Every structure is written in C-alpha cells, then in structure tokens.
Amino acid sequence: MEKKRTEISEYGEFGLIQHLTENIKLNNNSSRVGIGDDAAVLEYPEKDILVTNDLLLEGIHFDLTYTPFMHLGYKSAVVNFSDIYAMNGRPKQIIVSIGISKRFCVEDLEEFYGGLQTACEKYGVDLVGGDTSASLTGMLISITCVGEVEKGKAVLRSGAKENDLVCVSGDLGAAYMGLQLLEREKRVFDHAADIDPDFTGKEYLLERQLRPEARKDIVELLARKNIVPTSMIDISDGLSSEMLHICKKSNCGCRIYEDKIPIEYQTAAQAEEMNMNLSTAALNGGEDYELLFTVPLSMHDEISALEGIRVIGHICSKDKGSRLITRDGNEFDLIAQGWKAV
C-alpha cells in the first residue's frame, strides 16, 4: 500500500507544529509551561539542573535510506537522555528543533514525533518546546535536554583518581557492527532493488544501531547501592575517545585490558564475517550509549558483583599515559577519533 503523503505546505509553519504537538501532555512537576511560547518555563527549587544539546544531521549522523523516522525520533531523544544520565542525573524535559526540506511530508514528521513521544513516555520526559525551520538540504535535528540531579551530586568527567577502577555498562561495538551491516545491505540494495536483506540472527546489532537505549537502569542501580562514581561519561564516540576525555579532565592516565571489554556474541560473529578487527569496533565504533565510569579501588568486590557492569581497567598517573593492554600483553596508546570536516 502506498504511504499517504501530505505536503507540509498544507499546514504551513504554525499549523505544522501545532499538528505535531497537539497531543503532547506534561507529566513532570518541574514542567510549568510547555510548547507554544517563546520559552519553556521550568521549576527546579531543590535540585541542580543539567542542560545538554546535540545536533543530528542527515548524511552525517543518520541515513534515511535505512533509518525509519520512528526510530530516528526515538534515538534522537535517547542519545540526549544518555548525556543526562552520564552526569548522574535524570532527564525531565526536551526541546526539539528540526529543519526540513520539501522532500519530507507531514506523515514523515508524524512518525518522527511518534518516536520522540515513545522515548519520552518510556523515560518519563516532557517535550516542552521547539522550533521548525525550512532547510535547503535534508533534515536536521537539534535536541536540548534538561535534567535534574541532587544538589552537588552531578558526576563530572574530572573526578577520576589514581587507582580508581574503570567500569563500563552493557557491551560495546554492537551499534558499530549494526551500522556496518546496514551500510553493506544498502550497497547491495543499490544494485538489486528487489532483494530484501535477511537480518536473521543479527537483530541485536540492528537494534543497538537504530534504537539504542540510555542506561537509566544503571544510574538507578548505582543509586540504590549508594555507589557514586568519581567520574562518568557516556560512550557516544567510542571507548577510546571517552576514556581519553576522562583522563584529560581528571589529569590522569589509564590502563584498559582488551580481554575485559564486554562484547556480545553477535558483535564478534559479525566482525569475523566481515573480516574486521573486533577491538576496533569496541574501542572506536561509538554509538553504544553505555556508561563509562570510575569508582574507588575499595569498591572492587561490590562493583564486580553488579550485573551488567564490568571492570575493564584502572586509572594511573598521567605520566604513564592512557594505554590498552592487548590479549597478548602488548601495549598501545588509546587514540581518539573525532569527526573531520567534509
């Protein structure tokens, strides 16, 4: 069945945003005034406030060839929630601004907002504002997330101390292998339009890439156990980059053990199938949205006992550098990979 296509011009700017947001409700006490004014009004009398913003650009951060709008909306929200959890906070509000060209129709945006709202409901976040704009070149998304944290309890990147344990939640590299898989199928698809790709047995990789979750559960688990990390960051650019951010901000070095890095079976199998280096996927792949954090050495037994958390190394003095110890005992400097201008 052909998908219905309603042109954005049928609504106009103001009609469009009203249409997309008319069913949005406010659930948090801190959300006083939501969508529809010059600014959202929030109230945080007894907490510290966290604010973060991310840009997501078509062709750089997402590819609409294989990303459904619903998933894009969900992921756009979740990656911002992840930044708030990485501060030991809880996300409460988001403001979503989008730029769109004529290529997109109202139904595309309904799906995108549907994904946003699903994420907001799941994580208890209110959508309180935003802006829409014409764009000359595809879709772009800017999400601002506001969250709260107990006064003075924000966990920064700068608190890691010598001998602290380096811990990571979940597993790494799966989102990157999911991306490789989608990119490969896209190339195949370009040459044979009637072949439907078979992703059986690779669902986990696709889900990690297309519909990641933020580690709300880990932040809540640590809080229940009264464990306050000395430093924390979420893994959006890859373990190496994030570890180096912590080391730089905390003025220290680290040792990470390759054989301790948690990797799922599907990730390893896909790397082998594609003849790719598995550790590269885990170290530099990015988009895992797992939490990377440090705790004092004295917490070793306590933290090791927690499900879903792995100790992967330790903090050392700055002069010893930030290094990976491989399975065969070699040492390599961790290397950060930022974006390059295109």
Add this chain to the structure above:
Amino acid sequence: MEKKRTEISEYGEFGLIQHLTENIKLNNNSSRVGIGDDAAVLEYPEKDILVTNDLLLEGIHFDLTYTPFMHLGYKSAVVNFSDIYAMNGRPKQIIVSIGISKRFCVEDLEEFYGGLQTACEKYGVDLVGGDTSASLTGMLISITCVGEVEKGKAVLRSGAKENDLVCVSGDLGAAYMGLQLLEREKRVFDHAADIDPDFTGKEYLLERQLRPEARKDIVELLARKNIVPTSMIDISDGLSSEMLHICKKSNCGCRIYEDKIPIEYQTAAQAEEMNMNLSTAALNGGEDYELLFTVPLSMHDEISALEGIRVIGHICSKDKGSRLITRDGNEFDLIAQGWKAV
C-alpha cells in the same frame, strides 16, 4: 591583506572546541559547571527557569556573502536572549552547537565565537556548553538559552484580555529594509566585483539587520515601573504573525492602527526609494526583535508616558477578528507568514 586560513583539520574535533572556548569564563552564580562535560550544571533555587532553542541555517536564516562571522555570532546569541526577555525573564546561560563544512576555517569560527562572547558580556550571559559537528552543507547554528524569572512572573502569550492595550517597543521594519538593501547590493556586486557599495545614511537599517539588540532595557524599565504585561512576545517573524500568536493563545481578537506603528525615517526613506509598501515591511518583515505586549487599559497614561514604547492598538473579543485599521480607515485581516518548505 590576505586573511589567515587555518584548516579545521589542524585542530581536530576536540582540539577545535577547546581552542574556541579556552578563554570563556563563568560569571553567573547559577552557572555551576560550564563547557567540557556531558551537560552543563546549573542552580536556580529560587526562580523559575526559562529554556528556549533556535536553529539558524545558512541559506535560510543568514547569508555569509554579506554577514560577517562576528555579527553572525552576536546576532545568534541576541535573538535567543530576546526570547527570554519576551517571557519577562533574564538570560543567564547559552549552549551553542554548530555544524560546519570544510569551506570554513578556524579563523571564521574564532570570529563567530568572538561575536558570541561580545553578546554574552554585554547581556551578562555565560556560554556553558555545546557541540561541534561536521556538516555536508554549509554552516548551521543551534542555540539554547536558559534564563530566570521571578517565581510565577513569566509573561506568556496567553494572558491578553479584552480592552487591553497593545504596545510595541522601538520601531519596526528597519531590519527588513536592511535585508532588502543588502540583497540589492549583493545582486549589483555579482555583476561588478570592484564596486564598493555606498551605505551612507543607511547605517541604521544595516545595524538592525546585521547586529540587532534584544530589549533588556524595556524589560528592566517595565520592572522599575512595576508594570507586568498581561501577555508578551518578541517580534521575530513580523508584527502580524506575532499579534496573531497572542490572539490565538489568548483567545481574543485585536485592532492595530497603521498610523500608530512606530517607523524610523531611514526605514520609510528606503521603502520609498525601493518603491515598496512601508506597512508590509513593518507588519510582515520580521527580525526586529522588539517586544510586543499587552497591558490593562487602566495603564494607558502610564504606559504612554514611557520613552521607547508605543500603544498601537487594543484587544477585542475573538469574534471581531484580528484586524489592521489603515490610515484611510479601511480594515484588513492580519495575515501570518511562516516559512515554506523549500
């Protein structure tokens, strides 16, 4: 003298943002942790918090042919401050995310950040975070502004009541005529590259377009006089659009008198020179960043006595519609002009 050009690749992503932000200081008590973590940490124990976000896209919102980066930075910040003032608040923090292609060099971004910082210093705002990203297509800017307002004192769009006076600060249409002037000179320039345009006597129009100010002074003046508007909005899209926003949110209509709309001499002269309708510039031009607000009729004498504020009409019941009364006594419906998808 040739401008120096340092490629962004010389710094890389993380070096670039550090280079651009290394001299940034925090001045507001509410700014606890600024640039360099997953989120900014803010503290607002006794105020309501205002949050707004704007997208500015090259080719849609700005043209780098005639917009210096310094001015672009300044304007990007100020238009966000304006949204906070329009809530009867004071801007305190901004978070700036930018997308850039290889076309841009480090010096361009230094100038842009220079403009941001000049605006921040002038308005007492801290730059507390942001993100940089590669872009396939020119420059894009996302600014989130956080501000404060006394508890319960935010002025919304929805509070206008029948018989309230409609007031506007400053004058209207100048930014739009400045844009027309720049666009005309750009066309001339395209055909004769060695002619330097002569803008003598038109400085006000250019300044209003390229380097607008937010009406901090008007919000402070109203506070000193103990005048709390019943509704308020800033004029970014033109008087008609903004007036219709107030009417819709407040469930009312209005009468605006064409001959009361404040217009500067340069604006009128330029409209005549270009054979354009002056009222169209004032009603639909936009980018004036003046404040449009309503006060109870009983404040007529008090508000009329204030310098820089003009009463231009009144609120009526919804069934009477939202109309402009022209100089010759005709009535026309106000018409909103949003963006169209391109």
